[in-house]
Amino acid sequence: MTAIPDFSAVQAMDEADVLRAYRDRFVLPDGLIYLNGNSLGVAPKAAFTHLETAVTQEWGQDLIRSWNIAGWFDLPVTLGDRIGRLIGAAPGQTVVCDTTSINIYKALHAALALRPDRSVIVAEGDSFPTDIYVAEGVLSTRPGLSLRLEGVDAPSIQDLIDDKVAVILVNQVNYKSGELRDMAALTRKAHQHGALVVWDLCHTAGAMPVDLDGANVDLAVGCTYKYLNGGPGAPAFIYAATRHLGAINQPLSGWWGHARPFAFEKHYAAGGGIRRFLCGTQPILSMRALKGALDVWDDVDLVALRKKSLGLTDLFIALVEEKCAGHGLELETPRDHALRGSQVSFRHPHAYEIMQAAIARGVIGDFRAPSTIRFGFTPLYIGYADVWKAADILSDILATGAWKDARFAVRAAVT
Amino acid sequence: MTAIPDFSAVQAMDEADVLRAYRDRFVLPDGLIYLNGNSLGVAPKAAFTHLETAVTQEWGQDLIRSWNIAGWFDLPVTLGDRIGRLIGAAPGQTVVCDTTSINIYKALHAALALRPDRSVIVAEGDSFPTDIYVAEGVLSTRPGLSLRLEGVDAPSIQDLIDDKVAVILVNQVNYKSGELRDMAALTRKAHQHGALVVWDLCHTAGAMPVDLDGANVDLAVGCTYKYLNGGPGAPAFIYAATRHLGAINQPLSGWWGHARPFAFEKHYAAGGGIRRFLCGTQPILSMRALKGALDVWDDVDLVALRKKSLGLTDLFIALVEEKCAGHGLELETPRDHALRGSQVSFRHPHAYEIMQAAIARGVIGDFRAPSTIRFGFTPLYIGYADVWKAADILSDILATGAWKDARFAVRAAVT
Numbered sequence: 001m002t003a004i005p006d007f008s009a010v011q012a013m014d015e016a017d018v019l020r021a022y023r024d025r026f027v028l029p030d031g032l033i034y035l036n037g038n039s040l041g042v043a044p045k046a047a048f049t050h051l052e053t054a055v056t057q058e059w060g061q062d063l064i065r066s067w068n069i070a071g072w073f074d075l076p077v078t079l080g081d082r083i084g085r086l087i088g089a090a091p092g093q094t095v096v097c098d099t100t101s102i103n104i105y106k107a108l109h110a111a112l113a114l115r116p117d118r119s120v121i122v123a124e125g126d127s128f129p130t131d132i133y134v135a136e137g138v139l140s141t142r143p144g145l146s147l148r149l150e151g152v153d154a155p156s157i158q159d160l161i162d163d164k165v166a167v168i169l170v171n172q173v174n175y176k177s178g179e180l181r182d183m184a185a186l187t188r189k190a191h192q193h194g195a196l197v198v199w200d201l202c203h204t205a206g207a208m209p210v211d212l213d214g215a216n217v218d219l220a221v222g223c224t225y226k227y228l229n230g231g232p233g234a235p236a237f238i239y240a241a242t243r244h245l246g247a248i249n250q251p252l253s254g255w256w257g258h259a260r261p262f263a264f265e266k267h268y269a270a271g272g273g274i275r276r277f278l279c280g281t282q283p284i285l286s287m288r289a290l291k292g293a294l295d296v297w298d299d300v301d302l303v304a305l306r307k308k309s310l311g312l313t314d315l316f317i318a319l320v321e322e323k324c325a326g327h328g329l330e331l332e333t334p335r336d337h338a339l340r341g342s343q344v345s346f347r348h349p350h351a352y353e354i355m356q357a358a359i360a361r362g363v364i365g366d367f368r369a370p371s372t373i374r375f376g377f378t379p380l381y382i383g384y385a386d387v388w389k390a391a392d393i394l395s396d397i398l399a400t401g402a403w404k405d406a407r408f409a410v411r412a413a414v415t
Numbered sequence: 416m417t418a419i420p421d422f423s424a425v426q427a428m429d430e431a432d433v434l435r436a437y438r439d440r441f442v443l444p445d446g447l448i449y450l451n452g453n454s455l456g457v458a459p460k461a462a463f464t465h466l467e468t469a470v471t472q473e474w475g476q477d478l479i480r481s482w483n484i485a486g487w488f489d490l491p492v493t494l495g496d497r498i499g500r501l502i503g504a505a506p507g508q509t510v511v512c513d514t515t516s517i518n519i520y521k522a523l524h525a526a527l528a529l530r531p532d533r534s535v536i537v538a539e540g541d542s543f544p545t546d547i548y549v550a551e552g553v554l555s556t557r558p559g560l561s562l563r564l565e566g567v568d569a570p571s572i573q574d575l576i577d578d579k580v581a582v583i584l585v586n587q588v589n590y591k592s593g594e595l596r597d598m599a600a601l602t603r604k605a606h607q608h609g610a611l612v613v614w615d616l617c618h619t620a621g622a623m624p625v626d627l628d629g630a631n632v633d634l635a636v637g638c639t640y641k642y643l644n645g646g647p648g649a650p651a652f653i654y655a656a657t658r659h660l661g662a663i664n665q666p667l668s669g670w671w672g673h674a675r676p677f678a679f680e681k682h683y684a685a686g687g688g689i690r691r692f693l694c695g696t697q698p699i700l701s702m703r704a705l706k707g708a709l710d711v712w713d714d715v716d717l718v719a720l721r722k723k724s725l726g727l728t729d730l731f732i733a734l735v736e737e738k739c740a741g742h743g744l745e746l747e748t749p750r751d752h753a754l755r756g757s758q759v760s761f762r763h764p765h766a767y768e769i770m771q772a773a774i775a776r777g778v779i780g781d782f783r784a785p786s787t788i789r790f791g792f793t794p795l796y797i798g799y800a801d802v803w804k805a806a807d808i809l810s811d812i813l814a815t816g817a818w819k820d821a822r823f824a825v826r827a828a829v830t
Binding site (some may be wrong): 369 | 473475478
């Protein structure tokens with residue numbers, strides 16, 4: 001390993017950073033090194049100003065007329081297309097609505113309707129659990145389907161794909177390890193067997209360039225409150241490739257997905273294109289904050305973003321392995337750039353206590369059961385100096401045994 | 416009919432109104448008479464202040480820690496219980512989440528799981544269409560079920576109930592006519608046949624006292640952005656009676672409904688009580704505005720609210736029938752108090768143009784296809800003088816034929 005840089009060297013890296021100016025567009029709390037943007041992104045200043053307009057003018061003054069004059073009715077598709085640019089989706093294939101969990105439900109049903117003669121759903125045993133839970137929900141009302149899990153029914157998802165498989169639900173980056181899958185290769189393999197793939201982009205949208213159209217992806221979902229900084233619980237998105245849109249059927253058939261939502265017809269008729277994934281009335285205030293958050297993204301160079309992301313995670317890995325050597329941290333995230341998302345995870349038997357001690361020192365990452373500490377690196381607002389300081393504080397906590405303080409073992413309701 | 420009051424008489428009615436002080440707690444745009452609170456309620460000032468705190472402090476500064484310290488994680492149940500007081504639901508039976516459409520989907524599946532040997536869903540042919548559309552969505556993935564519609568398969572819903580019926584989905588107040596159903600009687604009749612009832616409270620929650628527990632209701636849903644003033648697209652609610660909670664199963668089984676959401680278990684296990692209706696991550700900013708909106712409600716006398724609602728609608732009917740006589744308006748809303756919600760609808764062959772002309776004069780109601788003009792009366796912020804002025808403007812539009820101006824016939828994308 002090459003020698004790790006000193007603090008003045010990382011300051012020089014920040015000065016040379018082509019994305020450095022974006023940092024000023026976010027609210028960064030004093031005294032915090034926030035490495036948890038993979039859970040909840042910080043607030044873009046534009047989200048505040050948009051929300052101010054949305055509540056004082058659009059809701060407060062214009063009221064119901066804002067469905068037209070403020071464009072509320074089209075927000076799901078206008079915001080969908082703006083996210084589309086970040087995930088390699090040409091316009092008309094992405095819509096913002098509901099939650100990731102509910103969009104997974106729609107996507108799985110849509111895939112099953114496209115493959116009516118097939119009966120198997122494949123998912124990952126170590127995915128963020130909601131993916132499995134929702135797949136189980138789909139199975140619960142449709143007899144004759146079955147679920148195969150990677151890590152349970154076979155070590156690799158590749159070995160679970162055969163001609164009975166209707167759909168594979170898979171994360172592009174694993175929420176815990178940060179491992180990145182090869183989207184194009186897995187999609188190709190699925191298609192060779194006639195199966196469809198639903199990609200969960202929760203940990204890649206806004207973290208790196210994604211190329212849904214280029215990889216010939218069928219369906220995808222993702223959230224907007226992590227790397228896209230849309231606000232807590234901001235509405236999710238769902239994508240379907242143009243070639244599938246005419247045949248999409250999903251059972252959450254509410255008024256907003258109807259072909260003629262204001263004709264008040266007595267029977268459902270799915271709307272054209274991607275709008276058929278819409279169901280009920282969306283949370284407009286949360287949607288308006290997201291609209292502001294997306295203003296930041298319109299001119300971001302995603303290649304530079306990915307380069308910086310790898311620079312930040314490379315630096316963190318090098319610094320932690322050097323400064324924390326001998327304290328039992330085990331790198332869980334792949335070293336290979338081709339396999340890494342925008343986070344770094346370590347395993348440790350006392351992961352929970354170590355993370356609580358780090359949080360108490362102003363380094364915000366998170367703990368994932370049973371033994372992972374996880375740090376997310378959001379290239380638009382995290383700098384190399386932040387990485388250096390975080391590693392320094394972590395090494396101090398380990399060297400001094402500060403994490404052994406009894407208060408760090410007390411678990412909060414939400415971790 | 417008794418003589419209609421003059422303007423000084425209605426001003427005296429406002430002065431004597433025990434709910435008058437609530438008006439100051441809302442943002443009421445200058446120059447508007449807003450009779451559309453049954454579509455989107457006006458903004459409570461407290462919603463603004465809550466949202467300000469939520470974005471600047473909770474999201475902006477405290478970030479991920481707000482799930483604990485700001486109580487984000489418990490918002491669905493704490494807000495659910497506050498709505499519970501308004502709908503006659505003892506604590507622990509109501510949760511705020513997702514959209515009305517999606518909650519109907521959950522409620523229907525839950526009812527079907529409670530009545531596994533039955534195959535029929537009953538709904539209203541003239542309900543707000545999303546109710547039917549969602550019922551059709553449930554049917555689309557579950558072969559062997561059928562849907563009976565009031566007004567299509569029989570004139571009255573009472574005639575559709577037999578021992579094959581699993582669940583009846585019905586609105587307490589019809590969105591178009593404003594007709595109120597007898598909740599206790601219909602629920603009793605359903606139970607006599609072993610069927611369950613899902614009540615849609617979109618047009619009664621916050622408009623009048625509702626007594627879910629007293630009427631022995633099984634399940635209910637409703638929205639929070641109409642009479643509850645929670646903000647555009649604010650999250651909806653769902654209720655299940657305590658006696659059903661242990662056996663509730665619904666297929667939107669996401670992480671937030673899990674018994675141990677932070678244990679990251681590989682299989683779904685439904686959480687205890689009403690939390691099992693939760694699915695994915697909720698739009699917290701919209702939820703926080705709703706929390707502020709509910710502050711207004713904590714001490715509202717619902718009996719006084721209902722009395723004023725009937726006073727407002729009685730007055731509007733009397734004024735319009737007197738002042739607009741001979742211009743072809745036909746009252747669609749029942750005169751009988753026992754059958755009336757908090758809105759008044761009239762039919763007219765040129766309903767669309769008349770409503771556009773009224774809106775241009777600052778009287779905001781809405782049009783519902785094919786020929787209804789609809790006015791909602793929100794007792795907390797509408798006064799008798801508003802009613803008088805609205806009727807006066809409407810009569811002027813009809814008397815002068817102002818609605819015949821060609822610009823009023825141009826239909827907007829959203830009506």
